[in-house]
Amino acid sequence: MDNATIDLQHQFYDMLMQSQYWSPERMRDYQRSQLTHLLRHAKKNVPFYENRLDAVLKSNGDIDWDRWGEIPIVKRSDLIEHREAMQARELPPGHGALKVFSTSGSTGAPVSTTHNSLAAIASKAVSLRSYGWHNVDWTKDLCMWIGDNPSSNWPHGSREGSWGPLWEPKARNGHTTYLNRATTTANVLEFLERTKQSYIGSRPKNVQVLSQYLIQNGGRLKLNAALTFGTGITAEERADCLEAFGCEMLGQYSSKEAYQIGYQCSAASHYHHNAEIVLLEVVDDAGLNCSPGQAGRVLVTPLFSTAQPLIRYEQGDLAVLGVKCTCGRHLPVISRVLGRITHLFRFPDGTKVAPSIPAKYQILLGAEYWQVAQVAPTHVTIRYVPISWDTYGDQAAVATAVRSHIHPDITVSFERVREFPKVYGDKYIEYVNELT
Ligand SMILES: [Zn+2]
Incomplete structure (x- = not known):
């Protein structure tokens, strides 16, 4: 970085550092000022948005905020079908170099989005603020278990520079080392111990897989914290991390498309929305704003993404907004992030369930990894990689537990597998709904 x-x-x-204490009115004014730039830029330079914003953005450049909810929601399929039309012909000055990120997504259809460097610079600054909330020590070493870069192979990974604020000289003491996701659980643990890492960064479920492996093999390893990203953290993931590594999971709610949407508060397990870099809406099926406590679909508008603007993009999560936090910060509260929408199980009687089965049943089954899939309206299959191919766990007891946690009228089957399909890419998806 220059x-x-x-x-x-x-x-x-x-x-x-100041804006986290701004009043809601001041934050709203700040967001509207950024959104005004974004909307005018999108209409002028991005063919996809030429007429899409007409309800809000007048021909003279004025904005009618009361009609914001009339802007059509951008779907994941738009990113595939209209990829070319969503690219900006030119960028505002200073918005920086371009990079393309791809995600596999739960359906396996790869999606690419183009990003400009200003958005990444702002997102990193938000990370640094969050580290301060939790006294994360960026003079120590961080291992990121992520990605598929062949240069990040075990045993050495790829050692890179500081992960702290580059304007602080002592940040040079801390390094990030990347290990790719092809690295086995045992080898990640070996690396953490051998190179005396203080922090691990990965998705919560991946950290839980590490934790359970360590626990099942009778080992313990001390880390300062697990810095997780992606979706929300379950109570079981937190408990396993604490048991194995003696540390907390500190969660970032994020996506490749919208960067950091929220970060866990230091006074509670909920998230503070990073309102300075992304507009967040939580809406019901009719597209109306949900009230605090009500689960709804997440729409994001990253404020600095000008290379490929995403205005009211539905990235496929459900979340619940909360009320004001007691920590003193005024940033809005996201009380829970639920799974991706495709992970909700839906039944013929109309019930929808965000499934969560305690990990003790995974152990009872003798599964190193498992995946719970709704494969028919009233049928769930548990695919798992057994710890031992010679023995079977208590399938009857696990089936009973699955029915009690998901739906009483389902049938449950088991399938032993060598590994999970590549289609799931970087994401370890524990609960998947395979019905169209
Ligand atoms: Zn707080």
């Missing part, structure tokens, strides 16, 4: 970029990030970070 000095001008470091200065820019530093300035934004200083603003974030």
Whole structure:
């Protein structure tokens, strides 16, 4: 990162330290000012948005915020079908170099989005603020277990630079080392111990897989914290991490498309929405705003993403908004992030369930990994990689538990597998609904 970029990030970070205490009205005004730039840019430079914003953005450039909810929601399928039309012909000055990110998604259809560097710079500044909330020590080493870069192979991974604020000289003491996801559980643990890492970064479920492996093999390893990203963290994931590594999971709610949407508060397990970099809406099936406590579909508008603007993008999560936090910060509260929409199980009697089966049943089954799939309206299959191919766990007891946690009228079958299909890519999806 060059000095001008470091200065820019530093300035934004200083603003974030103030803005976390802004009143809701001041934050709304700030967001509207950023959105005004984004909408005008999108209409002028991005063919996909040429007429899509007409309800809100008038021909003279004025904005009618009361009609915001009339802007059509951008779907994941739009990113595939209209990829070319969603690219900006030109960028506002200073919005930076481009990068393309791809995600596999739960349906296996790869989706690519184009990102400009300003959005990444702002997102990193938000991370640094969150680390401060939790006294995360960026002078220590962090191992990121992520991605598929062949240069990040075990046993050495790829060692990169500082992960702390680059304007602080002591941040040079801490390094990030990447290990790719092809690294086995045992080898990740070996690496953490051998190279004396203080932090692990990965998805919550991956950290839980590490934790359970360590627990089942009678080992323990001390880490300062597990820095997780992606979706929400379950109570069981937190408990396993604490038992195996003697540390907390600190969760970031994020996606490749929208960067950091929220970060866990230091005073509670809920998240604070990073309102300075992304507009977050939680809406019901009719598209109306949900009230606090009501689960709804997440729509995001990353404020600095100008290379491929995403205005009211539904990325496939459900979340519940909360009320004001007691920690003193005024940032809005996301009380829970539920699974991706495709992971909800739906039954013929109309019930919808976000399934969560305690990990003790996974152990009872003798499963190293498992995946619970709704494969028919009233049938669930548990695919699992057995710890031992010579023995079977208590399938009858597990089936009873699955019925009690998901739906009483379902049948349950078991399938022993060598590994899970590649279609799931980087994501370890524990609960998947395979019905169309
Ligand atoms: Zn708080």
